[in-house]
Amino acid sequence: MMRTYTIGELGRLTETKVETVRYYERVGLLPHPPRSSGNYRVYDDAHLGRLGFIRRARELGFSLDQVRELLDLAGQTTRSCEEVDEIVQAHVTDIERRIHDLQTLRQELTQLLAQCQHGKVAECRIIGALQPYADRPMAG
Amino acid sequence: MMRTYTIGELGRLTETKVETVRYYERVGLLPHPPRSSGNYRVYDDAHLGRLGFIRRARELGFSLDQVRELLDLAGQTTRSCEEVDEIVQAHVTDIERRIHDLQTLRQELTQLLAQCQHGKVAECRIIGALQPYADRPMAG
DNA sequence: TCTTGACCCTGTAATGACTACAGGGTGGAT
DNA sequence: ATCCACCCTGTAGTCATTACAGGGTCAAGA
Numbered sequence: 001m002m003r004t005y006t007i008g009e010l011g012r013l014t015e016t017k018v019e020t021v022r023y024y025e026r027v028g029l030l031p032h033p034p035r036s037s038g039n040y041r042v043y044d045d046a047h048l049g050r051l052g053f054i055r056r057a058r059e060l061g062f063s064l065d066q067v068r069e070l071l072d073l074a075g076q077t078t079r080s081c082e083e084v085d086e087i088v089q090a091h092v093t094d095i096e097r098r099i100h101d102l103q104t105l106r107q108e109l110t111q112l113l114a115q116c117q118h119g120k121v122a123e124c125r126i127i128g129a130l131q132p133y134a135d136r137p138m139a140g
Numbered sequence: 141m142m143r144t145y146t147i148g149e150l151g152r153l154t155e156t157k158v159e160t161v162r163y164y165e166r167v168g169l170l171p172h173p174p175r176s177s178g179n180y181r182v183y184d185d186a187h188l189g190r191l192g193f194i195r196r197a198r199e200l201g202f203s204l205d206q207v208r209e210l211l212d213l214a215g216q217t218t219r220s221c222e223e224v225d226e227i228v229q230a231h232v233t234d235i236e237r238r239i240h241d242l243q244t245l246r247q248e249l250t251q252l253l254a255q256c257q258h259g260k261v262a263e264c265r266i267i268g269a270l271q272p273y274a275d276r277p278m279a280g
Numbered sequence: 281t282c283t284t285g286a287c288c289c290t291g292t293a294a295t296g297a298c299t300a301c302a303g304g305g306t307g308g309a310t
Numbered sequence: 311a312t313c314c315a316c317c318c319t320g321t322a323g324t325c326a327t328t329a330c331a332g333g334g335t336c337a338a339g340a
């Protein structure tokens with residue numbers, strides 16, 4: 001009494017475009033499902049679970065390679081979850097670095113905006129700040 | 141008495157890979173420079189200035205399309221710098237959204253890490269939290 | 281003069297993670 | 311019979327580079 005799903009149903013259930021489901025299959029994240037007589041892909045609950053896992057991990061910002069590792073580890077149920085922890089920890093560190101970079105960027109841009117006197121481009125401090133060789137002409 | 145540069149010199153001065161300089165030319169961000177007798181690209185200070193502008197704007201996170209707009213506006217010196225302001229402001233808003241998204245993500249992941257009991261994968265809360273259909277089997 | 285070696289040239293393909301067709305077949309309802 | 315929504319494969323596009331492969335150029339040293 002196993003429920004089956006077409007690729008469209010699977011997509012709706014996991015908020016994944018049909019093309020993306022096929023893409024995951026192509027790159028080996030989803031197993032090749034059996035086919036119907038009309039050559040349609042036939043999915044079951046195991047596929048639904050696996051695709052759900054992938055999408056949730058992607059939402060959390062993991063790369064497909066990281067997702068691959070996590071899926072692999074998730075299958076080895078008796079193993080210590082140390083490596084899972086490491087992957088997540090590394091990802092948090094990466095996210096923190098990106099937050100920091102973006103904050104630096106925002107500050108630079110905000111300072112540029114504060115300097116703008118809303119005059120003509122010729123005197124614009126923003127444009128000026130973008131020109132590291134302001135004494136030279138600029139090609140166009 | 142105009143200084144000229146080879147593509148390699150230009151790259152060193154602006155911390156740009158040679159391939160990237162050629163790429164900017166291909167997509168129309170840099171004008172086609174004149175060529176030497178041996179078919180080498182010959183750049184001058186105007187090119188240096190323009191490439192510097194591009195690289196600085198890229199460092200500040202502007203897309204190449206935004207850089208194109210900024211370069212275009214920078215050339216229209218008598219125009220009001222309102223549009224420059226708008227582009228930068230839109231970019232700041234975008235960056236703020238990204239910072240916010242990343243902060244949300246970091247919090248979710250930090251919570252996952254806090255729940256990890258460092259046991260076996262079978263009981264791992266992290267893996268569990270990634271499985272939206274935890275009652276179902278998972279294909280592999 | 282010859283030969284290194286560093287540089288330059290073009291053109292094409294790869295990266296990540298999809299997305300968007302084109303051109304066709306299937307399935308169920310009317 | 312016909313319609314439409316859905317499915318199929320295969321290929322190419324996105325963004326901003328980067329990485330070759332397979333050649334040509336140029337200045338210096340032996």
